[in-house]
């Protein structure tokens with residue numbers, strides 16, 4: 001390399017002289033600025049990806065410990081009771097069913113835990129038309145889903161978004177447990193997760209959050225969200241978004257995002 005020249009200047013040099021057209025282009029494009037921008041963009045993306053990996057590792061640790069202690073029951077994934085766990089499923093499934101009143105509906109349950117939504121669907125009338133797949137970032141929970149499955153075990157997979165297009169992506173409690181006190185960092189991470197799920201959602205996405213007037217993370221590391229802010233974000237970025245509130249679960253909000 002020529003001493004004193006930056007690596008990207010050396011790489012770009014042949015490009016500049018490649019053809020007459022490209023030479024003409026160099027009159028209008030400052031290649032050093034472009035290279036700088038690309039460099040900054042890739043560093044930003046790399047940092048974001050590293051932070052996201054770090055969060056996932058911490059989340060796995062938190063749920064693994066809890067599951068080891070309490071096992072395959074609502075308290076094993078931080079729910080206070082089966083009744084409250086199932087009442088959240090009921091709201092989500094009701095929203096999906098009314099958005100698609102006929103025919104089969106494929107749903108991907110992101111953050112499926114030990115697979116309790118399957119039990120809910122099997123116990124509930126009118127749910128035979130749901131085609132379920134479950135995803136979680138925790139290998140221990142996915143192993144437990146597969147070992148106890150009443151549906152084909154391969155319908156449970158590791159992941160933070162569906163592996164293929166589905167009608168609806170659904171999440172219950174998935175983003176409630178934060179692993180940082182930095183609310184901006186956590187919201188960036190959570191919205192990034194939503195964006196990945198949205199790409200695989202043919203018709204829509206339904207998820208719940210703990211609701212508050214202003215976003216914050218509690219001392220117990222629970223993420224409470226300014227639901228109107230998230231609704232505005234989803235509407236701008238994804239599609240028409242409604243917020244469902246139920247008196248039986250006053251601290252919860254369910255967001256329904258439709259294409």
Ligand SMILES: C[S@@+](CC[C@H](N)C(=O)[O-])C[C@H]1O[C@@H](n2cnc3c(N)ncnc32)[C@H](O)[C@@H]1O
Pocket residue numbers: 059060063077078079085110111112113114115116117135136137138141159160161171172173174175176193
């Ligand atoms: C509170 S539990 C809820 C489990 C299940 N939805 C239920 O209601 O029974 C949250 C689950 O989400 C999983 N999780 C957290 N963040 C996730 C992410 N970004 N993608 C997929 N799963 C995630 C956790 O490992 C955990 O199993």
